[in-house]
Amino acid sequence: MDELTLTKPDDWHVHVRDGAALHTVVPHTAAQFGRAVIMPNLRPPITTAAQAQAYRARILAAVPSGLRFEPLMTLYLTDLLPPDEIVRAKAAGVVAVKLYPAGATTNSEAGVTELRKTYKTLEALQREGMPLLVHGEVVAADIDVFDREAVFIDTQLIPLRRDFPELKIVLEHITTRDAAQYVAQADAFTAATITAHHLLYNRNAIFSGGIRPHYYCLPVLKREAHRLALVRAATSANPKFFLGTDSAPHPAHLKEHASGCAGCYTAASALELYAQAFDAAAALDKLEGFASFFGPDFYGLARNQGTVTLRRANWTLPQSYPFDQAQLKPLCAGETLSWKLG
Numbered sequence: 001m002d003e004l005t006l007t008k009p010d011d012w013h014v015h016v017r018d019g020a021a022l023h024t025v026v027p028h029t030a031a032q033f034g035r036a037v038i039m040p041n042l043r044p045p046i047t048t049a050a051q052a053q054a055y056r057a058r059i060l061a062a063v064p065s066g067l068r069f070e071p072l073m074t075l076y077l078t079d080l081l082p083p084d085e086i087v088r089a090k091a092a093g094v095v096a097v098k099l100y101p102a103g104a105t106t107n108s109e110a111g112v113t114e115l116r117k118t119y120k121t122l123e124a125l126q127r128e129g130m131p132l133l134v135h136g137e138v139v140a141a142d143i144d145v146f147d148r149e150a151v152f153i154d155t156q157l158i159p160l161r162r163d164f165p166e167l168k169i170v171l172e173h174i175t176t177r178d179a180a181q182y183v184a185q186a187d188a189f190t191a192a193t194i195t196a197h198h199l200l201y202n203r204n205a206i207f208s209g210g211i212r213p214h215y216y217c218l219p220v221l222k223r224e225a226h227r228l229a230l231v232r233a234a235t236s237a238n239p240k241f242f243l244g245t246d247s248a249p250h251p252a253h254l255k256e257h258a259s260g261c262a263g264c265y266t267a268a269s270a271l272e273l274y275a276q277a278f279d280a281a282a283a284l285d286k287l288e289g290f291a292s293f294f295g296p297d298f299y300g301l302a303r304n305q306g307t308v309t310l311r312r313a314n315w316t317l318p319q320s321y322p323f324d325q326a327q328l329k330p331l332c333a334g335e336t337l338s339w340k341l342g
């Protein structure tokens with residue numbers, strides 16, 4: 001197969017930042033996807049319907065003319081997010097609420113310190129039928145960084161699932177066999193997104209020939225057995241697994257740093273990277289469901305009209321993009337990919 005036409009896909013998890021950075025990254029996402037779920041971890045975070053609407057307008061202002069792109073907005077869950085705000089958010093078109101355990105990742109300082117504190121708000125979410133998007137990692141000094149996701153499932157997610165049986169939950173950017181198995185066996189209210197980088201790489205990529213900060217993201221890449229489990233889940237045609245790039249841009253000098261930021265920038269070549277991963281698994285025929293159908297079906301939104309076409313052709317990713325006053329280095333900068341969009 002040398003050409004693959006898909007119903008226009010969506011990205012169910014992306015970071016586009018704010019200000020001048022929007023003008024680099026929004027055109028990339030808008031060129032690849034019809035819609036994208038926009039993460040709210042700005043500084044300060046997006047915690048009100050009004051902030052989400054204003055942020056949406058700033059994103060739309062960065063969409064190149066001639067492209068049709070719909071940002072799907074989210075709110076950032078804190079210990080103090082009032083249940084009323086969920087009702088206002090729903091009315092304002094906000095599609096989901098994001099749970100960051102405090103301290104788990106970039107700009108998560110305002111995140112949840114204890115799930116119990118948010119139960120009134122989660123009740124409102126369940127009532128409104130809005131998904132809770134979960135960064136599924138525990139942060140504790142005595143838990144190994146590679147075990148954070150599995151421990152989160154056992155100690156946080158299973159009780160949460162039991163206490164809110166009809167709350168739609170998306171376990172975001174899953175990285176382990178444990179998560180893939182948990183989601184596959186869960187009921188229809190539970191789903192997961194999978195990034196391209198977790199399908200393509202295992203943790204060796206972070207350490208090959210020296211420390212490679214552009215492969216550092218959270219949750220961190222895991223060992224090969226986990227990558228293989230994610231590939232099986234993504235290519236299984238199980239509608240619980242769908243596309244979420246977790247493309248997370250940081251200026252190159254802050255990734256190539258003594259305390260480098262977490263996040264891989266994949267938005268400019270997202271579909272090409274997913275095609276590479278599905279092709280390697282001889283499962284290109286499964287890409288459309290994963291990229292274009294299962295996400296909107298879970299959120300209760302219509303599938304997109306229109307199509308995109310990927311062609312087998314070698315092309316080399318740029319080394320970097322201008323990014324505000326800095327540079328943004330994509331994952332696989334300067335490397336050759338074998339699929340090209342358009």
Ligand code: NCD
Pocket residue numbers: 015041105106135216217218219246248249262263264
């Ligand atoms: C994300 C970011 O930079 O905002 N980083 C990442 O490594 N994925 C935050 C997140 O999704 O954890």
Ligand code: ZN
Pocket residue numbers: 013014015039246248
């Ligand atoms: Zn993310």
